[in-house]
Amino acid sequence: ILRGSVARPHLKPYMASLQLDGQHVCGGFLIAEQWVLSAAHCAEETDGKLFQVLLGAHSLTEPEPHKRLYQVRAQFPHPGSNIHNNKDDLLLLQLEEKAELNADVRVLPFQREDRDVAADTVCEVAGWGTIDHSGTRPDKLHQVERPVISRDVCNHRTRHDGTVTRNMMCTDSRRKDTCKGDSGGPLVCGGVAEGVVTAGSRVCGNYKKPAIYTRIAPYAAWIDGVMASADG
Numbered sequence: 001i002l003r004g005s006v007a008r009p010h011l012k013p014y015m016a017s018l019q020l021d022g023q024h025v026c027g028g029f030l031i032a033e034q035w036v037l038s039a040a041h042c043a044e045e046t047d048g049k050l051f052q053v054l055l056g057a058h059s060l061t062e063p064e065p066h067k068r069l070y071q072v073r074a075q076f077p078h079p080g081s082n083i084h085n086n087k088d089d090l091l092l093l094q095l096e097e098k099a100e101l102n103a104d105v106r107v108l109p110f111q112r113e114d115r116d117v118a119a120d121t122v123c124e125v126a127g128w129g130t131i132d133h134s135g136t137r138p139d140k141l142h143q144v145e146r147p148v149i150s151r152d153v154c155n156h157r158t159r160h161d162g163t164v165t166r167n168m169m170c171t172d173s174r175r176k177d178t179c180k181g182d183s184g185g186p187l188v189c190g191g192v193a194e195g196v197v198t199a200g201s202r203v204c205g206n207y208k209k210p211a212i213y214t215r216i217a218p219y220a221a222w223i224d225g226v227m228a229s230a231d232g
């Protein structure tokens with residue numbers, strides 16, 4: 001998160017850190033007791049290894065009362081996701097067991113109504129992604145508030161030039177923005193997850209390249225289907 005602030009500890013109890021060999025790779029969030037939603041791009045360079053999911057954390061390194069690292073039973077990238085574009089950039093992770101819910105570990109509801117969030121709506125996004133252009137990685141969760149911009153503005157020739165589909169949404173990226181390692185985290189508007197951070201053009205903090213999110217509502221049926229089929 002560029003030019004945001006350290007989040008209030010444990011006030012985003014749905015946040016997950018997707019880790020490999022103890023290193024934070026991407027964000028994610030708890031959508032059900034045994035399920036985390038993130039971005040498919042996060043699993044691209046993992047060489048087939050499964051993530052571990054850290055829940056209940058504020059600091060990535062310090063001991064905290066409800067912090068716990070969960071093993072992942074299975075990962076389900078959306079079948080339409082691919083390395084060449086941002087389409088269907090969603091990843092479902094089934095935890096090895098149900099997460100123990102408490103004050104620091106909570107499920108976040110996601111939007112099921114497929115209707116665009118109005119432009120200028122101020123939403124918030126959090127993550128353990130890089131916090132400056134030197135690539136400094138924070139120990140503590142950061143957050144930032146960002147206004148939604150219309151798909152037409154985001155698709156302008158000088159911005160994302162028509163590549164933002166109806167299944168995506170954008171927020172203004174002037175100065176304050178998401179960045180490397182924030183992918184997979186939720187864009188939360190009015191207490192509901194409306195989008196999932198995607199790296200998009202990978203650019204951070206440049207107003208010419210607004211942040212792009214995969215809208216969740218269009219994928220509600222896919223999410224329900226995977227959870228139902230895997231839970232048995």
Ligand SMILES: NCc1cccc(NC(=O)c2cccc3[nH]c(C(N)=O)cc23)c1
Pocket residue numbers: 173177178179180181182183197198199200201202203204205210211212
């Ligand atoms: N503001 C939009 C936004 C949201 C989330 C992430 C990103 N930016 C990256 O993720 C990124 C940035 C720079 C080098 C990079 N190399 C790689 C990589 N996977 O090798 C990713 C990146 C941008």
